[in-house]
Amino acid sequence: MQDFVQHLINGTSLGSIYALIALGYTMVYGILQLINFAHSDVYMMGAFSAYYLAMFMGLQNSPGVATLASLLAAAMIGCSLLGLAIERFAYRPLRKAPKLNILITAIGVSLLLQYSAQIIFGADPKVFPKVLEDSVLIDFGAVQLKSLDVAVLIVTVIMMLALNFLIFKTKIGKAMRAVSQNMTVASMMGVNVDRVISFTFVVGSSLAGVGAVLVGMKYPKIDPLMGTFIGIKGFVAAVLGGIGSLPGAVLGGLLMGLSEEMVVAYLSSTYRDALAFGLLIIILIFRPSGLLGKKGVEKV
Amino acid sequence: MSEKLLEARTLTMQFGGLKAVNELDFFVNRGELMGLIGPNGAGKTTVFNMLTGVYQPTTGEVVFEGNPIRGLKPYQIARQGLTRTFQNIRLFRDLSVIENVLVAGSHLARYGLMAPVFETKNFRQLESEQYERARHLLDIFGLEGKKDWSSGTLPYGEQRKLEIVRALATGPKMICLDEPAAGMNHKETHNLMELIAKIRQEFSLTVLLIEHDMKLVMGICERIVVLDHGVKIEQGTPQVVQSSPKVIEAYLGVDEA
Amino acid sequence: MRVPMLTFLGLMILGVIAEFTLDSFVQLMLIYVLINMILGMSLNLVNGFTGQFSLGHAGFMAVGAYVSAYLSTLFPDLTGGMGLVTFPVLALLGGLAAAFAGYLVGLPSLRLRGDYLAIVTLGFGEIIRVTLLNMPAVGGARGFYGIPGPTDWDLGGFVISKFLIGYAQAMFWVVACFFVIWRVVRSAHGRAFLSVREDEIAAEAMGVDTTKAKVRAFVLSSFFAGIAGSIFAHYANYLNPASFGFNRSIDAVIIVVLGGMGSLTGSLVAAVFVTLMPELLRPLQELVGVDVRMVVYSLCLILLMILRPKGLFGSKEVFELVRKYVRKTS
Numbered sequence: 001m002q003d004f005v006q007h008l009i010n011g012t013s014l015g016s017i018y019a020l021i022a023l024g025y026t027m028v029y030g031i032l033q034l035i036n037f038a039h040s041d042v043y044m045m046g047a048f049s050a051y052y053l054a055m056f057m058g059l060q061n062s063p064g065v066a067t068l069a070s071l072l073a074a075a076m077i078g079c080s081l082l083g084l085a086i087e088r089f090a091y092r093p094l095r096k097a098p099k100l101n102i103l104i105t106a107i108g109v110s111l112l113l114q115y116s117a118q119i120i121f122g123a124d125p126k127v128f129p130k131v132l133e134d135s136v137l138i139d140f141g142a143v144q145l146k147s148l149d150v151a152v153l154i155v156t157v158i159m160m161l162a163l164n165f166l167i168f169k170t171k172i173g174k175a176m177r178a179v180s181q182n183m184t185v186a187s188m189m190g191v192n193v194d195r196v197i198s199f200t201f202v203v204g205s206s207l208a209g210v211g212a213v214l215v216g217m218k219y220p221k222i223d224p225l226m227g228t229f230i231g232i233k234g235f236v237a238a239v240l241g242g243i244g245s246l247p248g249a250v251l252g253g254l255l256m257g258l259s260e261e262m263v264v265a266y267l268s269s270t271y272r273d274a275l276a277f278g279l280l281i282i283i284l285i286f287r288p289s290g291l292l293g294k295k296g297v298e299k300v
Numbered sequence: 301m302s303e304k305l306l307e308a309r310t311l312t313m314q315f316g317g318l319k320a321v322n323e324l325d326f327f328v329n330r331g332e333l334m335g336l337i338g339p340n341g342a343g344k345t346t347v348f349n350m351l352t353g354v355y356q357p358t359t360g361e362v363v364f365e366g367n368p369i370r371g372l373k374p375y376q377i378a379r380q381g382l383t384r385t386f387q388n389i390r391l392f393r394d395l396s397v398i399e400n401v402l403v404a405g406s407h408l409a410r411y412g413l414m415a416p417v418f419e420t421k422n423f424r425q426l427e428s429e430q431y432e433r434a435r436h437l438l439d440i441f442g443l444e445g446k447k448d449w450s451s452g453t454l455p456y457g458e459q460r461k462l463e464i465v466r467a468l469a470t471g472p473k474m475i476c477l478d479e480p481a482a483g484m485n486h487k488e489t490h491n492l493m494e495l496i497a498k499i500r501q502e503f504s505l506t507v508l509l510i511e512h513d514m515k516l517v518m519g520i521c522e523r524i525v526v527l528d529h530g531v532k533i534e535q536g537t538p539q540v541v542q543s544s545p546k547v548i549e550a551y552l553g554v555d556e557a
Numbered sequence: 558m559r560v561p562m563l564t565f566l567g568l569m570i571l572g573v574i575a576e577f578t579l580d581s582f583v584q585l586m587l588i589y590v591l592i593n594m595i596l597g598m599s600l601n602l603v604n605g606f607t608g609q610f611s612l613g614h615a616g617f618m619a620v621g622a623y624v625s626a627y628l629s630t631l632f633p634d635l636t637g638g639m640g641l642v643t644f645p646v647l648a649l650l651g652g653l654a655a656a657f658a659g660y661l662v663g664l665p666s667l668r669l670r671g672d673y674l675a676i677v678t679l680g681f682g683e684i685i686r687v688t689l690l691n692m693p694a695v696g697g698a699r700g701f702y703g704i705p706g707p708t709d710w711d712l713g714g715f716v717i718s719k720f721l722i723g724y725a726q727a728m729f730w731v732v733a734c735f736f737v738i739w740r741v742v743r744s745a746h747g748r749a750f751l752s753v754r755e756d757e758i759a760a761e762a763m764g765v766d767t768t769k770a771k772v773r774a775f776v777l778s779s780f781f782a783g784i785a786g787s788i789f790a791h792y793a794n795y796l797n798p799a800s801f802g803f804n805r806s807i808d809a810v811i812i813v814v815l816g817g818m819g820s821l822t823g824s825l826v827a828a829v830f831v832t833l834m835p836e837l838l839r840p841l842q843e844l845v846g847v848d849v850r851m852v853v854y855s856l857c858l859i860l861l862m863i864l865r866p867k868g869l870f871g872s873k874e875v876f877e878l879v880r881k882y883v884r885k886t887s
Contacts, residue, residue: 094862100604111854118847285665394755407765
C-alpha cells in the first residue's frame with residue numbers, strides 16, 4: 001500500500017510533465033488541425049537554452065529557487081522564439097495548402113532541429129545543471145515526498161492556472177477560443193488570426209520549455225534526440241484525453257504518467273516504451289475522439 | 301401506381317443543443333419529382349445528409365425500397381440506388397471530367413485487383429463499357445467535348461452539371477439534387493431544368509430537389525415539402541403550398557405591427 | 558504482358574553493360590537505387606495516389622526482409638543459377654508477409670482521420686524495430702549474419718556474376734512494381750484510390766467503399782515494401798534492425814515528395830537522387846567535418862513543400878512534361 005502511494009506520487013510528477021507537453025500539441029491541433037511534429041524538438045531546444053544560460057551565468061552548481069526561475073525563463077523564452085519562427089517561416093506559408101503538405105513540413109522542421117542540434121551541440125549527452133537540492137521534504141517511512149517532485153507539481157500547477165487565466169480571462173484567450181471554433185468567422189469578426197496563431201505557438205512552446213527544465217531537473221542528462229520519446233508520449237497523452245481539449249491533455253498526461261509508473265513498478269520496465277503505442281492503438285480502436293474530445297462532424 | 305420509394309419517419313438531427321431537423325416525416329413516390337424547399341438554414345441539406353448516410357440521424361428511420369437504410373454507410377446507400385449532388389460542389393478537382401464520371405461507376409466494374417495488371421479480356425471489355433457509358437452520360441449534358449479537362453477548370457455551371465452526371469453514373473433509382481441551379485442565370489437554370497426532366501424520363505428516375513427559390517420549384521415539382529427551422533410546415537401540390545399562409549409567413553416573415 | 562517483358566529485357570541489356578563498365582561499388586549503389594525505386598513507388602501508392610500518409614514504410618520493408626531472410630536459411634543450397642528461381646519466390650513470400658502486416662495495421666487506423674495513420678504507422682515501425690532487437694532467432698541487436706544471397710554462377714568457364722543475378726532480381730521487381738501500380742491506378746480500383754485522395758465524402762456518396770480502397774492501397778504498398786526488403790536482405794547478406802529505423806521511412810517519404818505525389822516516374826528519378834545524395838554530399842561533409850546529410854534533407858523537404866508543394870513533377874509523369882516542353886519549344 002505504501003509502495004502504491006509512492007508510485008502514485010512519482011506517477012503524478014511524471015504525468016504532470018507529460019501534461020505540459022501534451023498541452024502544446026493539443027493547442028496547436030485545436031487551432032490548425034496540425035500534428036506539430038516539431039514540438040518535441042522545441043522541447044529539446046528548451047533544455048539546451050536553459051543549459052547554455054546556466055553555463056553563461058555560472059549557475060551549473062548553485063541549486064535554488066532563483067536558479068530554477070532563471071532556467072525556466074531561459075527555456076520559455078528560447079522555446080517561444082523558436083516556436084514563433086517555426087510558425088512564421090515554415091507553417092504560415094502553407095496555411096491554405098493540403099494538410100499532408102503541412103504535416104510533411106512539420107516532420108522536416110523536426111528533423112532539421114534534431115540534426116542541426118547534433119551538429120551545433122554535439123551528439124553526446126550533456127549534464128544538466130543542478131537546479132534544486134534533491135532532499136526528502138516529508139518522510140512517512142515508506143512514503144517520501146521529495147523536493148524535486150514537489151517542485152515539479154508546484155511549477156506545473158502554477159503554469160496550468162496561468163494558462164487557464166490566459167485562455168478564459170483575457171482578450172487574447174477569447175480570440176484563441178474563437179479561432180479554434182471557426183477561423184474564417186473569427187477573422188471576419190476582426191480577430192487577427194495570424195497573431196492569434198503566433199501567440200498559440202508561443203504559449204504551447206513555452207510550456208514545452210517548462211517541461212524541459214523540469215525533466216532536466218529530475219533526469220539531468222540532455223541530448224539532441226531527447227525529445228523523440230517524450231514527444232511521442234506527450235502526443236499520445238493529448239490523443240488519449242481528446243486532441244484539441246485542454247483539460248483532456250492534462251488528464252491524458254496524468255493517466256499516461258501514472259500508467260507508465262505502474263507498469264514499470266508492477267510489470268516490467270521493458271514494456272515502458274511499448275505502453276505509449278499500446279495505449280494509442282487501444283484508444284484509436286475504441287474511442288478515437290479520446291476521453292474528453294468531441295466527435296467532430298465534418299461539414300458537408 | 302404510386303408506390304413509396306423513400307420514406308423518412310420522424311427524422312431528427314441534433315447538433316449539441318440545436319435541433320437542425322425535428323421529427324420530420326415525408327415520403328417520395330417512385331417516379332416522382334418532389335421539391336424540398338425552405339428558407340436558408342431550414343435544415344434542407346441536413347435532411348439530404350441524413351438520407352444519404354453522411355450524418356447518422358439522432359432518431360428516426362429512413363426506408364428506401366422497403367428496406368431500412370439508417371446506419372448504412374454512404375457508399376452502401378449509393379449502391380442501393382440513392383445518390384446525390386452537393387450544394388457546395390465536391391468534384392474530384394484534380395481528376396479529369398471523364399474520370400469523375402468513371403469513379404462513380406467503379407462499383408459496377410466487377411474485376412479483381414490483378415485483372416488490370418494482366419489486362420484480362422474481362423477487364424478490357426468492362427473498361428470499354430464503362431468509358432462508353434461515361435461518354436454517353438457526358439454527351440447528354442453537353443460535356444463530352446471537355447471529357448479530358450481537369451474538372452476543377454470547368455466553368456461553374458458546367459461543374460454543377462458534372463455533379464449531376466457523376467451522380468447518374470452510379471446507376472441510381474433516386475437522385476437528390478442540392479440546389480443544382482445555385483449561381484446560374486435564368487437561361488442556364490431553365491436549360492438545366494429541361495435536362496433534369498429529360499434524364500428523369502430516360503433513366504426513369506425519382507428526383508428530390510432542394511431549392512430555396514420557390515418560383516423555380518413551383519414550375520416543375522409535382523409535390524413539395526416545406527421546411528422551416530427544421531420542422532415541416534406544409535406539404536402538397538405547388539398550388540397548396542403557394543397559398544399556404546404558413547409558407548408565406550416563413551418566407552416573408554410576419555409583420556408584428 | 559509484352560510491354561513489361563520487353564522493358565525488363567531492355568533494362569537487362571543495361572545491366573550487362575553495367576557489369577562490364579562499372580566498378581563494384583557503383584554496382585552496389587545501382588542495386589540500392591533499384592531497391593529505393595521500389596520503396597518510393599510503393600509508398601507513392603499510399604501517400605501520392607490515395608492521399609493517406611504512412612510514416613512506417615521501413616517497418617514493412619523490415620518484415621519482408623526478415624521473413625525472407627529467415628526462410629532462406631532453411632534451404633541449404635541457394636547458390637548460382639538456383640538463385641534465379643528461389644530469390645523471386647522468397648521475395649514473394651516476404652512481400653506477402655509484409656502485406657499481411659499492412660492489413661493488420663491498416664484496417665483499424667485507416668478508418669480514422671488521415672493524420673492518425675501517420676502516427677500509427679510511425680508507432681508500428683518502432684514496434685517492429687524493437688521487436689526485432691529482442692528476437693535472438695534473427696540475431697537481435699547483433700544483426701542477422703550469413704543470409705544466403707546471389708553468388709557467381711559458373712556455366713563451365715562462362716561466369717554470370719553475383720551482381721548480374723542480383724540486378725536481374727531487383728530489376729524484375731522494379732518493372733513488376735511499376736507496371737502493377739501503373740495499371741491498377743488506371744483501373745476502377747485505382748480511380749477509387751484517387752477519389753479518396755480528392756474528396757472522401759464525395760467518393761463515399763458515389764458508391765466508393767473508401768475504407769476498402771485505402772486498405773487495398775495500403776496492403777499493395779506494404780507488399781512491395783516487403784519485396785524491397787527481401788532484395789536488400791539477400792544482396793547485403795546481413796540485416797540489422799537499425800537499418801529499418803525512422804530515417805529509412807523518411808527516405809521513402811522524401812522520394813515520394815521530391816518526385817511528386819502521384820507521379821511514378823517522378824519516384825524513379827527521385828530514388829536515384831536520394832540514393833546518391835549521401836555520396837554527392839560527401840565532399841561537403843569532408844569540408845565541414847560533420848554529417849550534414851540530414852540537415853540538407855530536411856531543408857529540402859521544407860523548401861519543397863513551400864515552393865513546389867506537389868513535388869518536382871507534380872502528379873504528372875516525366876514523359877508528359879517532356880512532351881509538353883517539346884511542344885512548347887517547337
